[in-house]
């Protein structure tokens with residue numbers, strides 16, 4: 001997010017753009033089999049600290065990204081924030097449109113568990129091709145795209161609060177999590193989001209040849225030919241991405257009047 005003027009339409013546009021990154025990242029990861037050894041804790045020694053290759057990779061990658069100036073914005077949240085180094089180069093700063101605590105709101109632990117325990121088995125084929133280093137780099141791309149999308153929920157919450165402080169403030173003071181959740185939920189929007197990500201998976205994930213029929217170009221490819229099953233995208237959003245985005249919204253709102 002870079003805009004100073006926030007509107008719900010602009011924030012929703014940002015969420016729509018993130019869908020493309022998520023669908024493409026999943027398509028890329030689905031090009032490899034499960035590769036389970038990349039997720040098994042390593043034996044001691046060898047510099048791994050006993051961690052799995054996946055965890056080792058994300059920790060080391062985040063150190064590099066932090067040095068390059070990443071993780072300054074509230075929607076860019078590291079999975080391992082402890083002891084990250086400061087940027088080595090000057091960063092430009094960003095417009096502060098959120099409450100100052102925004103950067104500390106994180107649901108990355110839940111995203112991490114969901115990704116490795118629930119999602120990976122749904123969209124990767126059983127198997128082991130030995131390409132572990134490539135595999136964990138692709139996992140990092142998936143995790144980053146998911147985390148960014150979900151933490152944009154902070155901006156969604158800020159806009160919703162600004163649009164109706166009289167509705168949100170009493171619920172925030174009463175710490176009424178359920179009522180806040182109901183107030184910020186738009187079921188009709190959620191249904192559209194699910195349909196759209198499913199369609200994106202169908203269109204982005206088809207095999208394109210120079211002889212494609214018009215049908216295929218309109219997204220009517222057979223689902224079994226898609227690189228990621230489109231229903232997995234709809235399920236991912238329904239069960240995890242949207243609920244976690246709303247958890248971010250609630251967590252942000254609960255502290256909005258501090």
Ligand SMILES: C=C(O[C@@H]1C=C(C(=O)O)C=C[C@H]1O)C(=O)O
Pocket residue numbers: 012015153156184185186187189190193241242243245246
């Ligand atoms: C993000 C929003 O808040 C909620 C969460 C949604 C989502 O994660 O896509 C969609 C609608 C709302 O229930 C929104 O209103 O756009």
